[in-house]
Amino acid sequence: MATIEDVAKLAGLSRSTVSRVINHHPYVSEKKKQLVYAAMKQLEYYPNSSAQRLRRQKTDTIAVLVPRLTNPFFPVLIEELDLVAVEHGLQLLICQTQQNEEKELSFLNLLKTKQVDGLIFTAIENDWETIAPYKEWGPIILCNEYKSEATVPIVRLNQVKGSYLGTKHLIESGHTKIAFCGGTESELGIDRKKGFMKAMEEAGLIMSEDWFFPSSYSIDCGKDILKTLFAMKNRPTAVFTGSDEIAAGIIKEAKSLGVSIPDELAVIGFDDQPIAELMEPALTTIQQPVKDMGKKTMEVMVSMLNSDIVNDQDQIYELPIRLVKRQSV
Amino acid sequence: MATIEDVAKLAGLSRSTVSRVINHHPYVSEKKKQLVYAAMKQLEYYPNSSAQRLRRQKTDTIAVLVPRLTNPFFPVLIEELDLVAVEHGLQLLICQTQQNEEKELSFLNLLKTKQVDGLIFTAIENDWETIAPYKEWGPIILCNEYKSEATVPIVRLNQVKGSYLGTKHLIESGHTKIAFCGGTESELGIDRKKGFMKAMEEAGLIMSEDWFFPSSYSIDCGKDILKTLFAMKNRPTAVFTGSDEIAAGIIKEAKSLGVSIPDELAVIGFDDQPIAELMEPALTTIQQPVKDMGKKTMEVMVSMLNSDIVNDQDQIYELPIRLVKRQSV
DNA sequence: GTGAAAGCGCTAACAC
DNA sequence: GTGTTAGCGCTTTCAC
Numbered sequence: 001m002a003t004i005e006d007v008a009k010l011a012g013l014s015r016s017t018v019s020r021v022i023n024h025h026p027y028v029s030e031k032k033k034q035l036v037y038a039a040m041k042q043l044e045y046y047p048n049s050s051a052q053r054l055r056r057q058k059t060d061t062i063a064v065l066v067p068r069l070t071n072p073f074f075p076v077l078i079e080e081l082d083l084v085a086v087e088h089g090l091q092l093l094i095c096q097t098q099q100n101e102e103k104e105l106s107f108l109n110l111l112k113t114k115q116v117d118g119l120i121f122t123a124i125e126n127d128w129e130t131i132a133p134y135k136e137w138g139p140i141i142l143c144n145e146y147k148s149e150a151t152v153p154i155v156r157l158n159q160v161k162g163s164y165l166g167t168k169h170l171i172e173s174g175h176t177k178i179a180f181c182g183g184t185e186s187e188l189g190i191d192r193k194k195g196f197m198k199a200m201e202e203a204g205l206i207m208s209e210d211w212f213f214p215s216s217y218s219i220d221c222g223k224d225i226l227k228t229l230f231a232m233k234n235r236p237t238a239v240f241t242g243s244d245e246i247a248a249g250i251i252k253e254a255k256s257l258g259v260s261i262p263d264e265l266a267v268i269g270f271d272d273q274p275i276a277e278l279m280e281p282a283l284t285t286i287q288q289p290v291k292d293m294g295k296k297t298m299e300v301m302v303s304m305l306n307s308d309i310v311n312d313q314d315q316i317y318e319l320p321i322r323l324v325k326r327q328s329v
Numbered sequence: 330m331a332t333i334e335d336v337a338k339l340a341g342l343s344r345s346t347v348s349r350v351i352n353h354h355p356y357v358s359e360k361k362k363q364l365v366y367a368a369m370k371q372l373e374y375y376p377n378s379s380a381q382r383l384r385r386q387k388t389d390t391i392a393v394l395v396p397r398l399t400n401p402f403f404p405v406l407i408e409e410l411d412l413v414a415v416e417h418g419l420q421l422l423i424c425q426t427q428q429n430e431e432k433e434l435s436f437l438n439l440l441k442t443k444q445v446d447g448l449i450f451t452a453i454e455n456d457w458e459t460i461a462p463y464k465e466w467g468p469i470i471l472c473n474e475y476k477s478e479a480t481v482p483i484v485r486l487n488q489v490k491g492s493y494l495g496t497k498h499l500i501e502s503g504h505t506k507i508a509f510c511g512g513t514e515s516e517l518g519i520d521r522k523k524g525f526m527k528a529m530e531e532a533g534l535i536m537s538e539d540w541f542f543p544s545s546y547s548i549d550c551g552k553d554i555l556k557t558l559f560a561m562k563n564r565p566t567a568v569f570t571g572s573d574e575i576a577a578g579i580i581k582e583a584k585s586l587g588v589s590i591p592d593e594l595a596v597i598g599f600d601d602q603p604i605a606e607l608m609e610p611a612l613t614t615i616q617q618p619v620k621d622m623g624k625k626t627m628e629v630m631v632s633m634l635n636s637d638i639v640n641d642q643d644q645i646y647e648l649p650i651r652l653v654k655r656q657s658v
Numbered sequence: 659g660t661g662a663a664a665g666c667g668c669t670a671a672c673a674c
Numbered sequence: 675g676t677g678t679t680a681g682c683g684c685t686t687t688c689a690c
Contacts, residue, residue, distance in 0.1 A: 046441040050382035051667035069404035380683035
């Protein structure tokens with residue numbers, strides 16, 4: 001493997017000059033530049049990235065922590081993050097936490113070992129208290145999920161508003177008995193429940209704890225919920241869900257059991273994934289501007305990377321969220 | 330940022346000893362080991378990964394080239410690749426080619442610049458001729474998509490068999506007029522068409538070029554195909570597709586137009602993604618053992634990384650493929 | 659068991 | 675414009 005030294009020798013020049021050519025510095029005569037290019041080509045020379053990183057003290061790589069890639073929400077987000085990153089000469093290191101606290105922590109160490117220059121959370125497993133000290137090692141941003149105690153920039157949606165809109169739509173469609181499915185572990189989940197409660201209370205409705213499914217997220221969860229619901233004597237006529245997957249599972253199982261959607265049960269999803277439109281009936285859902293979140297997040301990251309002051313800003317960027325009406329309500 | 334030198338000084342030892350402790354070498358006295366640990370802790374020392382990589386001449390990182398993360402086939406594959414990689418202390422660098430030849434080429438340069446130790450293709454944009462020279466820079470494996478000229482290990486399915494099984498099932502269900510949708514640019518696509526043709530010929534059927542949709546892949550493609558088909562006077566009664574997405578699009582559009590599936594049109598998908606089971610009617614499809622492919626691929630990569638002989642083997646690992654019967658046929 | 663020293667491949671003052 | 679030189683932080687012979 002050829003090194004910069006080999007190129008310098010073959011070109012009859014110094015390493016500095018070769019380095020200058022590689023890095024497109026001005027003040028290199030055209031003649032020598034050509035000499036260098038010729039030598040590089042002949043030797044099949046490519047700069048060693050580890051050496052560059054060591055010397056420059058940066059990696060131009062950003063870690064992106066996601067729970068799982070198989071949750072279709074995240075690939076869309078990553079795609080946009082990647083797009084903006086590439087524009088700025090940055091690379092993404094995708095890290096799947098599998099919702100595991102220790103794994104998340106081990107990825108934070110990428111910052112300490114200088115494997116990445118910055119880090120983006122799209123979901124958070126550990127307490128903020130645990131994460132906070134890592135700020136010292138490089139810029140951190142929260143995107144999508146958030147913690148109100150966090151002292152880093154946050155790019156998020158107004159989840160209270162999202163679920164409020166959905167629930168209100170259900171109420172305006174005449175429903176008074178409404179179930180709620182969605183996580184409440186995270187602050188995002190708690191806020192969604194808040195929005196739900198707000199809409200319920202405004203309408204003078206009360207929610208039944210029997211119709212509350214806190215730890216649901218997948219298609220299979222949705223199926224189970226439908227079964228549970230229809231085993232009850234007193235059951236809701238509508239259900240608010242925290243994801244299109246849950247909603248899809250509910251609808252699927254409803255069909256198997258001959259339950260008519262939305263006549264016997266209205267269902268509302270969250271995300272507006274491709275699946276929402278494909279379901280029969282098509283899913284009424286809360287649309288999240290995922291791409292905009294990705295774009296904004298990476299822009300903030302780039303600006304943090306370029307400013308000397310690391311994590312000086314703990315601004316919150318809140319993006320709009322809206323209801324998409326289809327046929328499941 | 331503390332360096333190994335700082336730790337050595339504080340512990341009153343040499344850099345070598347600290348290094349030995351970091352790397353869990355034997356032959357370090359317990360006493361000094363504790364001294365080192367104490368110093369590391371006090372200084373919040375973490376080894377600089379770029380320095381280690383430069384010195385060790387390896388990155389323990391594998392590039393995985395995928396077309397797009399938003400195609401749900403790939404996240405499943407990546408998840409499994411990642412699982413096995415982590416077991417072996419390897420990191421994955423996910424690279425989206427966006428089906429772009431130049432992007433693919435630029436990712437191949439990760440090998441030359443020593444940013445990764447090996448590279449896995451899950452789809453291929455360039456000619457093999459273009460890719461072959463990169464073998465010299467590190468182990469390369471093809472997983473999923475393949476080129477028969479390739480001289481590297483290949484982990485794949487028998488795509489001829491897959492589409493043969495699907496088409497045969499259509500024929501056995503009484504269909505004689507069958508459309509074919511799926512890419513034919515790649516060898517994988519060509520093989521799928523081969524399997525289709527084989528089943529047709531065996532049954533003494535001929536395919537109509539009017540019913541051949543070579544460049545289809547998405548939900549929207551599926552919708553367009555259904556519309557095109559039903560604008561024809563002479564139309565097929567069944568359609569073989571190259572992905573569950575196309576099939577889902579066809580079914581969705583069929584419903585909008587009041588076309589009954591499978592009575593007026595039988596549809597068969599490819600992949601067996603979650604969506605296949607959610608569609609109404611549920612999709613009959615070809616199941617691919619995606620996880621097994623991922624596992625095998627990373628195992629082969631690990632063995633190549635550990636053997637001194639790089640890319641000596643150009644073996645083909647062919648995994649089984651099977652038909653899943655549901656309600657769309 | 660431990661330390662001294664060389665060097666992985668590169669960049670950036672600094673001098674000329 | 676170009677070369678000399680001093681590291682970036684680490685691992686690994688080679689002595690002892």
